[in-house]
Amino acid sequence: MTSPKNPLPDPAYHAIQGHSPISGPLVGVNICVIGGGFVGLVTAAGFAQFGHKVVCLENDSARLAELQAGRVPFFERDLEELIRNNMHCNRLSFSKDLEEAVDGQEAIFITVGTPPSSSGRADLGALHEVIEVLSRSVQTGQIIVLKSTVPIGTASRVKEILASNGYGDRTVPVVNNPEFLREGTAVYDFFHPQRIVIGGDSPDAIEYVKHIYRLGMTHPVPIVVTNNATAEMIKYASNVFLATKIGFVNELAGLCDQVGVNVLEVAHAMGLDPRIGPDFLNPGPGWGGSCLPKDISEFIGQGQSHGVQLHIARAVVEANHRQFESVVDKVRKLVGELDGKQIGVLGLSFKAGTSDMRGSPTIPIISMLLEAGATIKAFDPAASREAAQLLPMIEITPQASDVAPDSDCIVILTEWPEFQLLDWWSMAERMRHRNLVDCRNLLSPEVAHHYGFKYLSTGQV
Ligand code: UDX
Numbered sequence: 001m002t003s004p005k006n007p008l009p010d011p012a013y014h015a016i017q018g019h020s021p022i023s024g025p026l027v028g029v030n031i032c033v034i035g036g037g038f039v040g041l042v043t044a045a046g047f048a049q050f051g052h053k054v055v056c057l058e059n060d061s062a063r064l065a066e067l068q069a070g071r072v073p074f075f076e077r078d079l080e081e082l083i084r085n086n087m088h089c090n091r092l093s094f095s096k097d098l099e100e101a102v103d104g105q106e107a108i109f110i111t112v113g114t115p116p117s118s119s120g121r122a123d124l125g126a127l128h129e130v131i132e133v134l135s136r137s138v139q140t141g142q143i144i145v146l147k148s149t150v151p152i153g154t155a156s157r158v159k160e161i162l163a164s165n166g167y168g169d170r171t172v173p174v175v176n177n178p179e180f181l182r183e184g185t186a187v188y189d190f191f192h193p194q195r196i197v198i199g200g201d202s203p204d205a206i207e208y209v210k211h212i213y214r215l216g217m218t219h220p221v222p223i224v225v226t227n228n229a230t231a232e233m234i235k236y237a238s239n240v241f242l243a244t245k246i247g248f249v250n251e252l253a254g255l256c257d258q259v260g261v262n263v264l265e266v267a268h269a270m271g272l273d274p275r276i277g278p279d280f281l282n283p284g285p286g287w288g289g290s291c292l293p294k295d296i297s298e299f300i301g302q303g304q305s306h307g308v309q310l311h312i313a314r315a316v317v318e319a320n321h322r323q324f325e326s327v328v329d330k331v332r333k334l335v336g337e338l339d340g341k342q343i344g345v346l347g348l349s350f351k352a353g354t355s356d357m358r359g360s361p362t363i364p365i366i367s368m369l370l371e372a373g374a375t376i377k378a379f380d381p382a383a384s385r386e387a388a389q390l391l392p393m394i395e396i397t398p399q400a401s402d403v404a405p406d407s408d409c410i411v412i413l414t415e416w417p418e419f420q421l422l423d424w425w426s427m428a429e430r431m432r433h434r435n436l437v438d439c440r441n442l443l444s445p446e447v448a449h450h451y452g453f454k455y456l457s458t459g460q461v
Pocket of ligand 1: 181182183184239242246279281282283284285287288291351352
């Protein structure tokens with residue numbers, strides 16, 4: 001285990017912008033984080049880095065063993081070092097026994113997954129299991145913090161379950177504290193949040209959660225204090241808007257392709273307007289991941305269950321499926337009939353910087369190519385293990401250049417920077433036909449043509 005570097009945050013911290021800091025010493029508190037997934041691990045290690053004493057619950061024995069050995073079973077930059085440093089300082093530990101781990105903790109953060117069920121609505125099974133145990137074991141004065149993305153009204157139902165076991169809001173408050181972490185930059189995002197949202201109706205509990213964050217923040221961070229349902233809605237609304245913004249620029253790219261306009265120049269000029277902003281205006285093969293798809297699906301479902309037709313959100317989902325299809329159309333435009341053709345794919349994770357393939361656009365796109373009779377050779381710098389499980393019918397190559405020999409077309413699906421630095425000249429020479437579909441606009445038409453490629457991208461001309 002590496003020796004800890006800078007195990008504690010700088011002693012300097014800030015008064016939370018716009019809020020008077022609570023009185024009392026700046027001391028760490030005892031926190032239990034339930035759920036050792038992507039959000040739980042970043043949250044647990046981040047709180048430990050602040051100076052709190054954290055136990056993280058993981059009920060999967062294999063994953064627990066990995067974590068207790070200081071290993072993170074997925075790729076997320078800086079996370080493994082952050083975990084090891086704080087384990088070394090005895091501020092972070094892992095356990096499997098929920099009742100034991102909860103005992104004596106002042107705050108209990110729930111970070112279990114809420115994946116989409118077959119209906120598209122959020123599956124709260126894991127959350128309900130945790131609440132069931134907590135309703136028997138939680139102690140008066142503890143605070144339950146829902147950090148998982150949960151449908152509007154979940155905190156209210158959790159309070160009802162606790163109340164039915166004798167714990168009114170007065171003794172075991174329930175607070176929402178949604179996360180806004182992006183995979184690939186989650187550790188950075190944890191320490192540099194755009195805002196912290198805290199929803200609840202117990203002022204003391206809200207102040208306590210503010211204290212937990214205050215201990216570690218070394219720069220002013222806006223804190224939004226609201227009620228539970230509003231905090232739940234803020235999370236969904238934020239993610240659905242991000243998907244909408246990406247969907248807009250993807251459709252814009254489709255039009256730019258047809259009228260000979262470079263979408264990157266348009267997006268740049270649009271982003272200079274602070275009302276629009278530059279982020280999330282990068283066109284690509286479509287949006288995916290473990291969050292946006294499930295959150296927009298739940299959002300639409302919540303509208304339906306309240307008789308509200310969310311037309312824009314529905315259109316965003318439909319447009320995203322068409323974006324997947326547009327990638328296959330571009331390959332077909334270059335190679336003709338797909339049956340019997342070999343396609344080289346660069347990038348399988350849903351975005352660069354992560355090994356995660358949950359909800360990745362690469363899965364439907366590759367499936368459509370296979371259904372049309374193509375064979376696939378693919379490479380991803382981090383997602384080989386996930387791809388071997390999710391896409392067993394394709395060949396996963398050990399290095400990027402191996403997708404080139406005898407291929408009729410190469411398709412770039414994930415924006416790993418290393419793909420820009422490949423020896424495209426030698427790759428082109430080994431292909432059967434020099435066709436390139438650059439969904440992430442990593443190259444440019446000029447560069448691609450220099451290597452002799454017939455080149456299609458997403459909105460470049
Ligand atoms: C998202 C939200 O950004 C984050 O705030 C929330 O907490 C969790 O969900 P994440 O799922 O990690 O984070 O991915 P994100 O960076 O948002 O990208 C989502 C998808 O949109 C990816 O497939 C990505 O490739 C795509 N994308 C993103 C674009 O195609 N263009 C862009 O400009 C940005």
